[in-house]
Amino acid sequence: MLLRSGLMKLGHILVALVVAAGAVAGGTLAACTVDDGPEGGGAPAAGTCDPALDAAFRAWSRAGFSGAVAISTAGRFDCLAGYGSANQRTGARNTADTVYSIGSVTKAFTAASVLRLADEGRLSLDATVGSLLPEVTGPVSAATVRHLLLHTSGLAGTLGADHRPLTRDAAVAAVNRLPLSFPPGTGHAYSNAGYTLLAIVIEAVSGMSYREYTLASTGGRFWDGEPAAPGPRATGYLDDGGPGQAGDFTGPHWALDGNGSLAMTPRQLATWMRSAPAPGTGVDVGEGRSHALNGMVAFDAAVFGTPVVAIAGGGGDVGHDVAAVWVPQRERAIVIASNRPVLTAEKVLAATIRALVGGGDLPTPSAPAAGADLTRAVGTYRLDTGGTLGVTAADGRPTVTATGADAVAALFPPGGRAAAFRAHEQRVLDLLAGRTGEGREERRTLEREHGAVTGVDLAGTLVADGETRTYVTVRFGGKALLGWYAVDDHGTIDGVELPTPPPALALVPVGGTRYRPDDPSGTGPDVTVDVGTDRLTLTTPAGQVTARRAG
Template identity: 50%
Template sequence: MAAVGPDHPMRVTVSQPTRRSSFTPCSRRGSYRRRMTKLLPALAAAAAALLAACTSDTDTPAGPKPRCDPELDAALAAWADAGFSGSVALAAGGEPVCEAGYGAADRASGRPNTADTVFAIGSVTKTFTAAAIFDLADQGLLAPDDRVGDLLPELGGPVRDATLLQLMLHTSGLNGAAGADHEPLSRDDALAAIGATEPAFAPGTGYLYTNAGYTLLALVVEEIAGTSYREHATTRILSGLPSAGFWDGSPGAVGERAIGYLDDGSTGESGDFAGPHWALDGNGGLAMSMPDLAAWTHALFTGGVVSAESTAAIAAPVVDLGDGAAETPGWVARDASAYGEPFLAAAGGGGDVGHDTMVVWIPSGERVIAVASNGGDVSGEELMAAIGPALVAGDPIPAPDAPGGTFDPEAAAAIVGDYRLDTGGTYRVTHDDGLRLAALGADAVEALFPPRDEAAADAVRTHERAVADLLAGETATGREELAALEDEFGPIDGAEPAGTVLAEGELRTYVTLATGDGPLLSWYALDDKGGVAAVEVGAEPPALTLVPDGDGFRPADPAGTGPDVTVTFTGDDLTVAGPDGATTARRN
């Protein structure tokens, strides 16, 4: 990572900077759901290793779309067999090295993912919006140090004093998003919502990842460019990318799209949301193929999108996030301390589309990797986390963690049912396409999803206290959330804790809301300032898919990121054994 000193013209000093967490931008699905998308810097680091296995002189079959090196292709295919479904594109020196698809773009029809399959890129959209701001700066129409309130006179609230650079670096003090992803949000309503947001800190004095800042940046583009944000993005920033466009609305991405699959197996938003789209524009609305994302990334960092001066500003680390990571406009820069090569990365996932996208730029050799997944047991980021360290070290690529045996479906009938703990919680065992174990109640969840260490346990306790404060109305955000809940579900008479899990890189604390229509299971993920980063009201209980392991079962966990537990069945008893001991429940 390049050194940044006090004389750096774009340096930002923050008090008590926080690492970007993995909370994933607001969207809604089912009765009530909002999500947030974040970069996972530690997981993104592993992606840099994938390019180490590919070089520009790799022998590939003839044709316009070169496949991966055979050994790498075989390794990725094994991961596809274990649950990775998506596309991979690698390039070096601006030339494609490896472009391939794995798994199904549509499970119902069997249509496969290919190199050209289109994916929603989520928060990677922010890299394009930052480029759009610098493009306007290159034209002399604005400057990164301009106050956003001077460019958007209708904007109210303390955020008026934030600069465009602070918005790009997540140091503006904004907290959260302007609205739920797939609910209509007009320009005026977006400005009003953001202006009314209570800041987490004064501009330039802290760090907090937020979607709302990039919504404002897109509004600035529309105000200054003399055309719509979407038109400017398409004609100036996405020019030359055949597939690139918006997931929802016009101009839309071109090409066959991957259907996204959510945690419960249902399909995600298909791209037919009519809008207006200001909840996503600027922060999460773009879509394209992975070869196009890789080509654009190379163009961006080699002067093909903005000027050399603006390219340097985009690549320059500014806000120290710790552990060798630093925020840049739209990206996170990583130094060489962990993997031997400095690089920049951006990622987007979660939400209600069901896609997970990551792109990495490695200046050495002008190498790019772009990966997207559309559901399954292994996301793109999880895949890179699993195989990256071995690739960097020159070791064989690890195979996915495969089940240790087979399970007779007829034997499932002997164990399906509800098992109750003496402390009140319940485990529910079902068998459809696989053996599933769901946990209901804080005691059941804690045993099935134990924290991996004391630091993780402390984080869980802190998060649970924050969620309790939120739903008790102890904060302004909590009072707003309670008002939103009561507007949709009527009076809320309490929130019973129901356990915390780590899922998709975020802590989710479950609660049972007491409504006039009965109990409603929900989960919340909060950011470091207590803001609602993600929520699902009317959620299914947390559950694991189990696979045979000796005389018992363990979670299906190809990437090795899940809970460290084993499950055994003896007569009418179900026992969950974890790092802190065993818990037994008896079938009702």
Template identity: 50%
Template sequence: MRKQLATLAALLLLTACTQDVPGPDPSAPSATPPSCPRDLDSSLSAWAVAGFSGSIAVSTGDTIDCLAAYGSADENTPNRIDTVFDIGSISKAVTAAAVLALADEGRLKLDDRAGDLLPELTGPVRAATVRQLLLHTSGLKGTHAGDTQPMTARQALTAIGRLETAAPPGVKYLYSNAGYTLLALIVEAVSGSGYRDYLASRVLRLPRGRTAGGFWNGQPAAPGPRAAGYRADGSRADGGRFAGPFWATEGNGGLAMTAGDLAAWTRALFTGRIVSAAATAAIATAGRPIDAHRGETPGWVAFDATRYGEPFLTAAGGGGDVGHNAVVVWLPRRQRVVAIMSNQLKISAEDLLRAVGPAIATGRPLPAPPAPAGAADPAAAVGAYRLSTGGSFEVGVRDGRLAVAAVGADAVTALFPPPPGVPASRLRAHEELVRRLLAGETREGRRERAAFEKGIGPIDRVTLAGTTAHEGEIRTYVSVVSRGKPVLGWYALNEEGGVEAAEVPADEPPTLRLLPSGDNRYRPDDPAGVGPAVSVRIADGLLTVYRPDGATTSARRAG
């Protein structure tokens, strides 16, 4: 069934863990010597030892401050500075630039309506303007396809036309992958050369004639060696072998680059070398507030000075299905770009940015990752621990780490408390939206049930299995019984009940990897400090989870 790419809803709130991937020394840079100052390279190498695998590029003006790679591209090859990564939703920034380039050329206006530019488009989204699509205010609330669903342009146009809207265009901010695919369809129709050709020939062109990357699947492909992506369960992703057609992700994802190319393209964009000065100003100016500290711009999110001491713009993308993550930051006052890419999820690109971004942005020394935990044998803790309320913690060992899986809503609540700023009422509201979806009470819910029944089997019963705040989004896990067998999955919905991301069947229940910290206690294996604020003690047949608001104890199940 569908496994959809998760998108960034709030910057720098991601957390994930993964098994280690065998390969070269993770602290070793690429075969090409890094062009980083020695102290910065030493600090980044420490983060590589802690679990970061990927590439980083930092530039100020026309000067490259740091360009280096760390960790493993696959089981046998180190990452290099020319290693290519899937950039996920950062592709939206490129799509937005394509739209604004067409506006510069006089081929469309930002106040043109989608239905006028695409006469075959049906449904309420016909009334949305190009500007509203760029700022995620078209009202679209659903998804038109799963990421690896083969889909033609005509099929995408039909599917988007059938989507519901949560509000009239221009009224409500609601992040929409489908809206950016609709923009790509507009580029396809208006450019006269097609979406992919227009990007390659016009929008991805760098000064001096170079092209910044290409596509992860299909042609024109991003040139260079590719990093394999590793999912949260340690399995290897497909590596760009999807045969297409690609209109499930066209416009909202699908591009690939090196970190250096992403940094160079970002600088070219914001210094007026790709679109006009007026278009550059439109990209750099928040056109729609998201919350008190950030606002949406065409393809980017504009933040105030709270985080870095000056305003900045950012874009990010990636997900568990490809194992890649990418993030780029533009600091206009300093004319500085920070681009980070990763191919393992223990410390993703966004995790690393959260930990070291303020220091890189301001030129201070980087903070060090936490020191390794003390030695211990976690095998003695393996087993199932039952809560008095019915759920359980299933404890195993993976790559020398303790892995605690939460089974049941009560166990999930205990092991994954909501982070600061996310009230429990918001989690409960999300659960109600998921219940309505899988009960078929909405049009999208009826489609979801039909897709499940076609791919897996008839739905006999649905049980909510816990809700977490994970990777910048809220996920509700469900156990769906089909033909007498339970199928575990999760859904992330927007506030109007539209599916933003889903994984059915899920790779695993909500799981924490833990390291010993002394006195029979364990802490999350989370060097970037983005995971849940919990610790676990396992002794005398009891497993106790300690949270800021209290503790929950479970007893080992006999046998």
């Protein structure tokens, strides 16, 4: 399987926080019907938590959240608690002292190390990459350290799959081959590769390995390799229910070092957030946000009522998701970690951030309404335009799966994003046609694994986990594989999964024969499904679409 992730979704998940914060303030949260088993039910593991906070997080746990919470104010912890299972096989519980891979929250630690070297006078933020690393001879050599910190170097994307071996020399060689999306300092493109370069800069300036200096500078330890984060680890679970990478990848680790390799407990991360460097002068990325010099995203007071600094890390093949927030005026640190995809840390934060930042009661999911027995509607339904909607009800969980671009658009309506979706689709088609340097490399990767590419067909576009994903059917001679690509505005890959199942939407009853997305965080598609014995009707703000039972 081809699987890559942007690891930190600051370009899109934290946009979702802005949208969800407004939606939650004036709306009702849908319910989720996941049963966490004997270790679940919302009961926290050992720890301390303000009763009101604990009651709210118990409700989120009953709705599917499995993970841990660490919240402090002025250095005193208001909540240290775990919810759900850290390992479904052993029955181990999540706690605030369970270790999680923090993904792209790593970037804040890399930035902190760079800023420390600058404070010590050992490094200038305006030094060019080429002056610090003579072996870097590609276009990015003209970019400065400041450009790398702010994602304005023009270097976009990643240097390799998360858990495939990549040496330092191979990482440098890959960087030298990459063209820039724009001249340094003239644009903005989120870059894992840029933070890999910063890790190499740290080595050159400090005289220590990146990992040694990270430990000495910030206390950070790692999910894979040494120095390893000590303590009991949460097993991450992927979308298919299987366990994620366990932290036993032997490396070399340069695909993730600098941009996504650290691990720690929620308690440790919340404590560190208090001492993290100030944001400094950043680069405006819209909607009240700026990428900051400290590797995080700064929100101005207009977004949540007070300035906030936040960072998130997830995706990839570990199965963890971590979100961390610092509220300077309240001296409040908020860390949520999760190890299941049903209701990730970022989704819980999206629903609760306004209350956690400004005070007040946390919103919680409502109970599902009594509904019709969807098992009578199990089957395949065809749209007049040719796509299909498949209804299943395994384990009492109704799910609708969309096959075909028209079916995806019906189940995941684009709303006001239709033009942006079309532009994203064109960038994906250009990529897979090999019209860019990264696109030609992507085709070579696909053809090494599956044979010659003979065609690419669009299969729908939607927003998932805060990022725009375009599904495509890629044909290789006698076989065809469905996959999705997420690319940035410059056509650089943010994430890819191929092959992948068709997009699906879990449902909960809202009364009568009507169902809504099983989406407690309120960030999912705005669609109502009305089920019948011979047809499904999808209702969205744009109107209705009906599919009729096939066969």
